[in-house]
Amino acid sequence: MSATVAARRVAYETIRAVHESDAYANLLLPTSIVRAGLAGADAALATELTYGTLRRQGTYDAVIAIAADRPVHEIDPAVLDALRLGVHQLLSTRVASHAAVNESVELARAAAGRGAAGFANAVLRRVSRDTPGDWMTHVAASARSDDEQLGLLFSHPVWVVRAFRRALAAEGRADELEALLTADNAAPRVTMAALPGLAEPPEDARRTPFSPIGFRLGGGDPEGIVRGSGGRIRVQDEGSQLAALALTRALPVGAGERWLDLCAGPGGKTAVLAAEALAHGASLEANEISPARAGLVRRALEGVPLEVPVSEQDGRVRAAEARDTYDRILVDAPCTGLGALRRRPEARWRKAPSDVPSLTELQRELLDAAVGALKPGGVVAYVTCSPHLAETAGVVADVRREWGAAIEEISAREVIATLSDADPGLPEQADGSGRAQLWPHRHNTDAMSVTLLRRV
Template sequence: MQPARRVAYDIIRAVHESDAYANLLLPTAIERAGLSTADAGLATELTYGTLRREGTYDAVVSLAADRAVHDIDPAVLDALRLGVHQLLSTRVASHAAVNESVELAREFAGRGAAGFANAVLRRVSRDTPGDWMMRVGESARSDDERLGLMFAHPVWVVRALRRALAAEGRSGELDALLDADNVSPRVTMAALPGLAEIPVDARRTPFSPLGFRSDGGDPTRVVADSSGTIRVQDEGSQLAALALTRFSPIAPDERWLDLCAGPGGKTAVLAAEALASGARLEANEIVPARAGLVRKALAGVPLDVPVSEQDGRTRAAQAPASYDRILVDAPCTGLGALRRRPEARWRKSPSDVPELTELQRELLSAAVGALRPGGVVAYVTCSPHLAETSGVVADVRREWGDGLEELDARAAVSAVSRTDLGLLAQVDGSGRAQLWPHRHNTDAMSISLLRRTPAPAPG
């Protein structure tokens, strides 16, 4: 068994058996297996590619096997998914893709399963990827289902993304967005302001003044060599943090709070900005393991940043009218980061949205209560879903009435960007800024800025 394929299969099985996260397990599995650089790259492509396009591959397996995928043993189904990915989306030789996937089915489910897997994969291998995509498209019962099958997105996600694009008058870009979600993102680094310089041989990112990309080298080694002053961070996350710190000049001794700080990437940017301006920063993260990541992220910044481990709603309520700037990077569906979290699209469902939006509303409203008059909260989600973005902001604005005003986040983000982002106004007239994978090569980050005015809190 080729070791890269075995690593990929083991991670895919862990994702489906234990709800594991591929991005957390894969680096350790590669290290334990002692894979070469080439094999590590292959294992990564096989793992992420198979998980990312799982819905499409399940449709292919169902057609080739003439049975529903839920009737196939899960261990065999994962071997088939891995084999189909190699046959339809890589340059791996067909015989290697078939034979090693069949061997996986034999090892985990026996000789009969191996025979079944062999028959299915050989049928897939007889036709071109284009032929299979045509058949998958023809099997759809609606246009949205066809898009979902062709671009490997659940139908509810397709519809949510279409509505989010329509909020900017860009619904015609849906195919481009779905396609961008299936492209592995390039590694983007951030040099913390005032603490690190962008390497002279690096390519600067087009928008964030902190961002750069390197054509070679291990990014984890770059981070380690910098003592934490250089980080791996999506350009959209960099812009979201800078929108809060740079939308207006920082007054002496301002007090800031990162209310939902884990895993700490934005917190590190805030800390560097606070250090340079004389502001004080506090952080909070309810999950202890993620709070530990926040502390680790802050290790490269010589600033005392206390990190509490409380429910953000409780944490904010304990400090009424206390902060000048608050970041609420709220828990969300993560629909804006599907390209870097390949299994996430298959784990969420529409039923998850109401519970999340209720939590988001409560966190944002609590943060508003913790602002001093004139203080500003940045409400950020790694999701463009309108219920999680403009819907939450509209609800909180209604709750606070004249006590809360929305600022122009598009202007704030554009002001910190090195080049024009081409941000369009929202149909609802809000000041929300929305970044997109297909337009900006960032996660689909939503950024809103809200200022507390000297009005009484809601009764």
């Protein structure tokens, strides 16, 4: 088997695992690439085929439905994934048409037999006869509404399109919706963090515009630099960096402060908090309900010479057992993850509107418990990797109503602006809050939401 064929097979098997076993592509793919012995251009091809196919799945399904003259749910799932991979190569890469068709047909044959191969061949040859532009015209014409058309063309579920529009409209920027959807379908640039006080970026690195600890490499292997730093340099989205720093730098740190990262997995923000705690003489504790993710937190902390105990409790229980204890608490709450679709493209197909109410209930309970665990004068940072207004503004509004005058807001927008070399351009929200909302299309970060609340 040639390396190129192996790259396609790795991509196909990863996509199948995502759909069949709810695997996470960002966790499975690197292991599969190593196991297959892929490197250089072949590893890059496997990565592009996997992520590109998952990102544009909604669009490709519309193309396949037209070319096959049947709904995609009537197509064998294993054959459908082979078709998606083939359509991606035909419409979005420079792979030769005959190679894209032939290899995808062979994947269908191996998965479901000769009949499936004939069907796949017919569909892909139909797709190859029209240009990508022609297919976008066909797809647009198949939509039943303007929102469905946006969802099909930009490969987002309609409910996500509408949630994004509302979140942008809260800043008076609803006209940026297509730019946001486009950014979600682009591969993110690798961003790194040098833990404050413990590491500095390499000499040839370019500093990020907003985070004082962030940088991007001019070249070289990020993983090699991470390993060589002993964990003091790491790959981390700039928005994640800013969320952690917003908590540590919202107010001057007093002597002997106690900090808590309540929902710490997988530990990127925890490591930043630990470095900041070390620099300021504070102590840090971490909590993560999932044992596997708690293990990741411990590993993330290995580069910081600070003892950080990691508990494995429900965050609501953990906070309720520590009333009036902490000076700073990070609540990086479980959420829909709609802000990280560039890096986890399959997430858009796994969540539904019905998931939001249970998540917002959990988020409210976590934030409420965290406020109760603050000392008077303590600060909590409520963070979601989602711009959905129910998960951000709605949760905070509910908790503020419950606590009334016992809590006040610190403007996260102003705090983040003071961290940045460049103006992050964070406008006031429609509700008048100080919430900071970052965006892929504006800041080249995940769509991270940050709110700071101080217990009076």
